[in-house]
Amino acid sequence: MTIWVGLSGGIGSGKTTVASCFASLGIPVINADEIxxxxxxxxxxxxxxxxxxxxxxxxxxxxxxxxxxxxxxxxxxxxxxxxxxxxxxxxxxxxxxxxxxxISPDKQYGIIEIPLLAEKPEFQKLVQRILIIEAPVNLCIQRVQLRSGLDESTIRAIMTQQADSKSRKVIADDTITNDGNWPQLEQEVLKLHHFYQALPPSTL
Structure with missing residues (x-):
């Protein structure tokens, strides 16, 4: 049975970038925002x-x-x-x-990108592990400004309605810091990829 990893993090942390890294390794990725x-x-x-x-x-x-x-x-x-x-x-x-x-049950693991995984515990029942993406606040703001064109005050208002870093880390089984260092990010994803592949199949 496939092990499902819930991928989450605050706005602008780079969740989708990390999800894309897993997808490039042939891992199925499901995106709650797309749904x-x-x-x-x-x-x-x-x-x-x-x-x-x-x-x-x-x-x-x-x-x-x-x-x-x-x-x-x-x-x-x-x-x-x-x-x-x-x-x-x-x-x-x-x-x-x-x-x-x-998704074929032959897949060892898959990724479900769920932004509000810390805020909405009921969604944690969909996964067996949780991967939290962290990034410096100022960098998160810059990313959202470039992506969505929102002003800083609006972005900070969104951040105040989301779980803080401490709350996300409480639920995390794994953590990646996405601070813009692309080679390091790729290495962190590859390291977790090998780790997840070695996990025993889910019985849930």
Missing amino acids: AHQLTAPHGLALPEIKKQCGSQLFLADGSLNRNQLRNWVFADSTHRQRLENILHPLIWQGLQQAKQQ
């Missing part, structure tokens, strides 16, 4: 319930989700975020389970 994006894309399964529970003001004239408006709405009130998560998280869970079932 969430599919659920909220035009005609996505989550849209009717989001409109019903969160309001039509979050949608554009063509019926697609206004993601900027949604982000502002979530940050405006913590109950808004909870309402949205109550809609999305069961669907994301289902999507992750379905994706796992599509």
Whole structure:
């Protein structure tokens, strides 16, 4: 049976970069954010319930989700975020389970990239090990600015709603520091790759 490793970390830590390193080694990678994006894309399964529970003001004239408006709405009130998560998280869970079932059981291990693994303990039940990606805060901010164009205050606001480094390390079985040293990052991934390959098959 495949051993599933939950890959997580704060915004801008470089989770996707690390996941890509594992994928380049032939390891199956499942991304929770990609599933969430599919659920909220035009005609996505989550849209009717989001409109019903969160309001039509979050949608554009063509019926697609206004993601900027949604982000502002979530940050405006913590109950808004909870309402949205109550809609999305069961669907994301289902999507992750379905994706796992599509992977050959002959695979020794696989990676599931789940950004909120520390914040949402229920998702930890999907994996047998947890790999946390760490990076300096200023570097994380720079990465998000380049990737998404968000200003620093918005990025820091997102960070305050996420688990801190200490909380993530509490749940970690393994840790990688992604500080921009690419050769070192590749070596760390390769080291864990060999380690995971040597683990006894999962019985879960």
